[in-house]
Amino acid sequence: MSLGEPDLSLRRLKRARTSVASVFLVHGAVTGSFATRIPWIQDHASLSAGTLGLALAFPAVGAAVTMPLAGRINHRFGARAALRGLLAMWTLSLILPSLAPNLPVLCLALLVYGASAGMSDVAMNALGVETENRLGRSIMSSLHGMWSVGALLGSAAGTVAAHSGTDARTHHLVAALALTALGLVAVRGVLDLRSEADEEPPPHFALPPRSAVLIGAIGFCAVFAEGASLDWSAVYLGDVLHTDAGLAAASTTAFALTMAVARLAGDRVVDRFGPVRTVRSGGLLATAGGLLVVLVREPAAAMAGFAMTGLGIAVVVPLAFAAAARSGPAPAQAIAGVATITYTSGLIAPSAIGAVADATSLVVSFALVTALACALALGAGVLRQRTKGGTEVLVKQDEPERIRP
DSSP states (O other), X not given: OEESSOOOOHHHHHHHHHHHHHHHHHHHHHHHHHXXXXXXXXXXXXXXXXXXXXXXTHHHHHHHXXXXXXXXXXXXXXXXXXXXXXXXXXXXXXXTGGGOOSHHHHHHHHHHHHHHHHHHHHHHHHHHHHHHHHHTSOOHHHHHHHHHHHHHHHHHHHHHHHHTTOOHHHHHHHHHHHHHHHHHHHHTTSOOEEOOTTOOOOOSSOOOOHHHHHHHHHHHHHHHXXXXXXXXXXXXXXXXXXXXXXXXXXXXXXXXXXXXXXXHHHHHHHHHHHHHHHHHHHHHHHHHHHHHHHHOOOHHHHHHHHHHHHHHHTTHHHHHHHHHHTSSSOHHHHXXXXXXXXXXXXXXXXXXXXXXXXXXXXXXXXXXHHHHHHHHHHHGGGGSOBOTTSOBOOSTTXXXXXXXX
16 A cells, blocks of 8 residues: 655654544543443343343454455545544444344444444554554554553543433433544544555455464453453452452452553563564563462452553554564455454453353463463564565564655
8 A cells, every 4th residue: 555645754654643543542432431331221221131241242243244344445445534434433333332222223233333343443453553664663552552541531431421320322422423523533644545556455355364363363362361350350359369349349440550551651662672572571471460360369469460461461462463464465454354363352251261260260260361371472473573485574673664655
């Protein structure tokens, strides 16, 4: 793909970086806004816990099915126009779930919600990687950090709305319109990538390349550990270590904040040590944290262990998306493949932890999480950039090679 505008000055690239960071923040704010009103949606649609769990699987299904289409849309309309449309679909889809009166309608609404989330996710990550390439330094970690900040802001606003008794339909309508406006403004500054006239359009659906599958496996391990820690850390402290509810809840909040801060600061680490060393070291740190959780049965040790896990895995997914985009000639297709694998991991992690805990114990469940963290350290080498001929590219210790305009 090429830029429709010849101006690639440093000022232009910095503006593009700020714009794509704003897009990530808007995308995360939608997720945070939705998550805080799930109890209201459950009551409005008269759902049991089991039927709610079924409905909440549909966003992942919608995302997994439609993410491969993002590359085709980018090729047809150009990256900026494609992101503008897909991000607007995502922000406006926030309105749909709270309108659902029953389970079938909610499942359909969440299918659309997930589809727009997945396609806009692929589009913004592809633009993020291209911006990173042209800047010649790592930015993907901080972009995902901005997503986490957006999710926290959306959650905070949703919490205020819930405590004030605001109807979720009103809350989500106002939030969707505001976030759509912010998204449209943010997209104006991103790089205007367009396909060459003779460039072959990507297929509508295609299996990701083998390299992307291997990279996706690294992302799978990180997202599994993230999902398990976010959803089960408070339960672990309460049921296994018998802490009070306030301290247990604080563990989950601390983990989420640790992830956000680590991602915002992660680019400097990646620029200094490269993606392979960063993920390998992070995997070792997360493994040590998991061992603290599993072996030392003290609340302070468990909270420290969860914090270490968050620090260790925080930058893995951003680096996996960046590595996927550089793994072959079709960046959007490779990112879609990795995103599908990571979405799947996020979907199955909470239920898998619960199933293992029912069969054995929560301690064994987190031993599994620790093993997956160890796999990050062992498999980090798949993030090393290689040329088409298969030789390793060594640019400042695995830094992404600067792409000339």
